[in-house]
Amino acid sequence: MSPRLVPLSLISAAIIFTTPAAAQRAQSADCAMRDSARFGEHLGIEESVHARFHVEIAADGLDLPWGMVFLSSTEALITEKHAGCITRANLETGHLTPLQNAPAVYGKGGAGMLDIELHPDYRTNGWIYFSYSIDTEAGTTLVVDRARLDGDSLAGRERLFTVRPAVRDSDNHHGGRLALKDGYLFITMGERYDLKEDAQGLDTHHGKVIRIFDDGRVPEDNPFVNTPGALPEIWSLGHRNPQGMTLNPLTGVIWEHEHGPKGGDEINIIRRGVNYGWPAITYGREYSGEKMGNGLTRMDGMAQPVYYYIPSIAPSGMDFYTGDAFPGWKGNLFIGAMAKTHLNRLVLEDNRIAREERLLGDFNWRVRAVREGPDGFLYLAVDEGLILRLRPAGIDEQ
Secondary structure, eight states: OOOOBOOGGGSOSTTOOOOOOTTOOOSOTTOOOBOOTTTTOEEEEEEOSSOEEEEEEEEOOOSSEEEEEESSSSEEEEEETTTTEEEEEETTTOOEEEOBTOOOOOOSTTOSEEEEEEOTTHHHHOOEEEEEEEEETTEEEEEEEEEEEETTEEEEEEEEEEOSSOBSSOOOOOOOOEEEETTEEEEEEOOTTTTGGGGGOTTSOTTEEEEEETTSOOBTTSTTTTSTTOOTTEEEEOOSEEEEEEEOTTTOOEEEEEEOSBSOEEEEEOOTTOBOOTTTSOSOBOTTSSOSTTOOSOOTTSOOOSEEESSOOOEEEEEEOOOSSOGGGTTOEEEEETTTTEEEEEEEETTEEEEEEEESGGGOOOEEEEEEOTTSOEEEEETTTEEEEEEEOOTTOO
């Protein structure tokens, strides 16, 4: 039976556009058609425990590429964080075409044009989902829209969700990762850094994972729909700044990761109504080195992470590998690392992290997004403005 719906009066800003404040920036002039000067450049052959692979440039000249999704085996849509672009990348030529009619974006610090995903039935309905930051009279906040492609333009854009409340004087911890599953849209939201206690409050979207229908409606079976004072879109709470979320296609379970403070980056399995503890419990410390709060790592009623990192790797982006090009990586979870500048490969046993391998560390790239392509190759977006392709190398190739 399909879940019943919450009355429209409880839906937060679904399909209603926020009027931008005077400070709102239009799409940047940097969103221009261009060619990748380094397209096809071969950067070497790297070794993994279970793979040997070429590293090559599929596109370059991007402004902080943050989100990436594939339209086909030859084309991807890439978000450029601070420039505010959604750019179509031809992976056969390196040509970059910014989409027209993109919304105005507030791009500064942790804010900007963030994640992008296709609806699972994209070939039928054409919906593209994207998250980005806006500036309003009340402050900055995160929104999620959907639109369709009309040539190289966005058409029929709809506002699905607006994070409440907006915050003035903080550009950090906007979260912004998206995942779609079984007709639902999941959205991560950070606690805006200075408002860490918001992660434990049900009257704010800060520090939460949100669950709505893929058209913006609120499901009545969300865990806090009938809790007085709670925002009905909340699915889980106690998160710091989640910048990775993906569906494990082998199990249907949603995985998430989030930044800790000084140490304590977490990987979690996201479940209905669960409190993941921030800031009451954490394996990290204040940036000063002092204990965070009471220095607790466990508390009744709060979930433990599946895995955590000390020191922090500053994770961003994540994807499960299911392709055939790298059989030794099948079922592995890949995560980008920005502070420790590598590609993090995790081997799972059931829902436990059994082993970890760190790849590409010698390049010192801040890996922002990781996606498996339709060709079975692995693609990375790095802060240095590159889209990288990892493809298998033969045992005798040099």
